[in-house]
Amino acid sequence: MAQLEALLFDVDGTLADTERDGHRPAFNMAFEAAGLDWNWDEALYGELLAVTGGKERIKFYLEKFNTDFEKPADFDEFVKGLHASKTEFYKQLMAEGKIPLRPGVERLINEARSKNVRMAVVTTTTPANVTALLTNTLGADSESWFEVIAAGDIVPAKKPAPDIYFWAMEKMNVKPEECIAFEDSDNGIKSSAAANVKTIITINEYTKDDDFSKADLVLDQMGEPEEGFEVLAGEHHGHDYLDLELVKKVHAGA
Incomplete structure (x- = not known):
């Protein structure tokens, strides 16, 4: 069995509840600022999450839910x-401390860093969103803790395609069997599984009913020593919260 070399972190919904607390409000703020009467409530946004990528999500909304909207001639530039x-409003919400990290995230990242385990971000969100989240939660220099930031339009095909994982692993010069991914959604597990990377899932309100049959461990959260996780599927090896020791056991399939 290959040794664990790298932790590959999704961002939205995995590190923080950014979809609920950040992206959806920021989209609505952008729509209002543009003079549009669009409003994405939580139920609608849950359906829009079937598509990854913000620009793609706007287009999907107009194709499926707001078909009467008359698209301008320069539609792509409009989007x-x-x-x-929306990204500027998202960064504003971040700076105001409106989007905290999920339980256990900071602890696990700090443990991995202290033990010199390599880390990368593998996400479909824009690089500016990644920077905003990391710097406003982990500190000004925290982006440098991650060897690779694979984000946004760096590959044409976004999750559920595995391309973003392949790109990150190529940049890190690691093999799939030397990595473990952290995801929260159906699109995320499809992407990591197609890249042959073992995956730990932490669900959220939007993704709790997704199919995670291809995941190696499914939890409600990473948990803390004083507030453990709930195991939804997989073997937790007697642990109450996700630490590096448990991550290594999941990776090894022990």
Whole structure:
């Protein structure tokens, strides 16, 4: 069995409840600023999460839910502008401390860092969103803790395609069997599984009913020593919260 070399972290929904507390409100703020009467409530946003990528999500919304909207001639630029505005509102929410990390995330990242375990971010969100989250939760230099930031449009095919994982692993010069991924959604597990990377899932309200049959461990959260996780599927080896020792056991299939 290959030794664990790298932890590959998804961002939205995995590190923080960014979809609920950040992206959805930021989209609505951008729509209002643009003079649009669109409003994505939680139920609608749950359906829009079937598509990864913010620009793609706007297009999906207009194709499936707001078909009466008359698209401008420069539609792609219109969508880009809306998304750029949304990113600025998202960064504003981050700076205001509105989007905390999920339980156990900071502890696990700090443990991995202290033990010189390599880390990367593997996400479909924009690089600016990654920077905003990391710097406003873990500190100004925290982006440098991650060897690779694989984000946004760096590959044409976003999750559930495995391309972003392959790109990150190529940059790190590691093999799939030397990595473990942390995801929260159906698109995430499809992406990591297709890249042949073992995966630990921490569900959230939007993804609790997704199919995680390909995951190696499914939890409600990473947990803390004083507030353990709930195991939804897989072997937790007697642990109450996700630490590096448990991660290594899951990776080894022990």
